[in-house]
Amino acid sequence: MPKSKRAKVVQLTKADKQGFEAKEKLVSDVQESIDEYAFIYLFKVNNMRNSKLKDIRQKWRQSRFFMGRNKVLALAFGKSEEEEYKPGTHQLTDNISGNVGVLFSNQDPTYVSKWFETYKEADFARAGDKATETIELAAGPLPQFAHSIEPHLRKLGLPSSLDKGVVTLLKDHTVCKAGEVLNADKANVLKLLGHQQATFSLNVSHSFTEDGGLQEMA
Numbered sequence: 001m002p003k004s005k006r007a008k009v010v011q012l013t014k015a016d017k018q019g020f021e022a023k024e025k026l027v028s029d030v031q032e033s034i035d036e037y038a039f040i041y042l043f044k045v046n047n048m049r050n051s052k053l054k055d056i057r058q059k060w061r062q063s064r065f066f067m068g069r070n071k072v073l074a075l076a077f078g079k080s081e082e083e084e085y086k087p088g089t090h091q092l093t094d095n096i097s098g099n100v101g102v103l104f105s106n107q108d109p110t111y112v113s114k115w116f117e118t119y120k121e122a123d124f125a126r127a128g129d130k131a132t133e134t135i136e137l138a139a140g141p142l143p144q145f146a147h148s149i150e151p152h153l154r155k156l157g158l159p160s161s162l163d164k165g166v167v168t169l170l171k172d173h174t175v176c177k178a179g180e181v182l183n184a185d186k187a188n189v190l191k192l193l194g195h196q197q198a199t200f201s202l203n204v205s206h207s208f209t210e211d212g213g214l215q216e217m218a
Contacts, residue, residue, distance in 0.1 A: 015090055023072045030076035030102070031085050033034040037104035040092065041112060041217075045099050045200075047129070052121050052200040064106035065213045070096045081197050091214040095206055109207045116202050125197040127184040131176040135190065142167045145192070153192075156185045 003103060016066070034040065045067075055063055066073065078084030080161040092102075105112065125131065142160070145153065145167040153160045159170045175193070176186050182197075207215050 017180055023069070025065070026069060026072050027076040030066060030073060033066075033104040034076075034089065038209065039104070039109065039112070040089075041097055041103040041105065041204050042092065042093070042206040042208075043101050043103060043116070043202045043204045045101060045202055047100060047123060047126075047198040047200045049121075049123055049200050052123070055121075056119070056202070060103075060105070063103060065101060065103055065125050067101040070098075070100065073102060075135050086210055088208070088210060088213045092206070092208055095214075101202075103204070109215070109217060112204055112207070116204050119201060121200040122196040123198045123200050124191045124195075125182055127182055127187050129187070129198055130184045131178055131180050131182055131186075131190075133195075134178045135175040135193070135195055137169055137173045137175060139169050139171045139173075141204065142169055149192075152185075153189075156189050156192075158189065 016194060053065070053067070073096055076085065077089040077092045077096075079093050080090050084090040096102075103112075107115075121195065141163070142153075147162055147165050147167060150160055150162050150167045153167065153173075159173055160167055161170060175189050175195075176182060182190070204217050207217055
């Protein structure tokens with residue numbers, strides 16, 4: 001992208017020195033990326049996992065990702081036409097809210113859309129996630145568990161005991177039902193059982209170029 005239409009001084013107030021410097025650097029890095037890359041994309045993360053996002057960064061080493069500090073990102077793009085860094089970049093600010101990230105890349109929208117549509121990574125659900133399936137355990141031995149973990153299983157709500165050193169479920173037990181919001185105990189049980197009910201993914205919602213402006217992506 002060509003250089004910005006005007007030099008701008010971004011004001012960052014109400015911050016200590018360290019915080020100010022970090023925000024100032026983020027604004028600078030974002031604006032350098034606006035100059036360097038042909039396309040800007042906005043995306044939302046489903047079931048955020050830092051390790052999964054790190055993997056994507058490695059796969060897209062020729063591109064650049066920014067997440068968090070939405071207000072600072074808005075300052076970098078500009079909050080209005082008068083403040084925008086480049087023509088049209090304030091349009092991005094209107095769509096930066098919640099768990100939104102920004103991808104700078106030279107890859108065209110067709111490639112980006114197809115790549116992220118197919119990128120899905122299973123992971124363990126956390127407290128607050130919705131169960132995707134019903135998990136029921138039948139009464140009887142649970143040989144996958146070491147005897148030392150039995151007290152912990154009881155604390156998590158499983159009706160268990162030790163029978164000749166073997167963890168045993170005393171009665172049938174429903175760990176979760178599809179659609180219910182998981183609490184911490186149920187999420188821990190699912191993890192111990194090896195049931196992954198969360199999927200990490202990125203949904204790319206918009207693309208931006210200086211010539212074409214902001215475009216919604218399917």
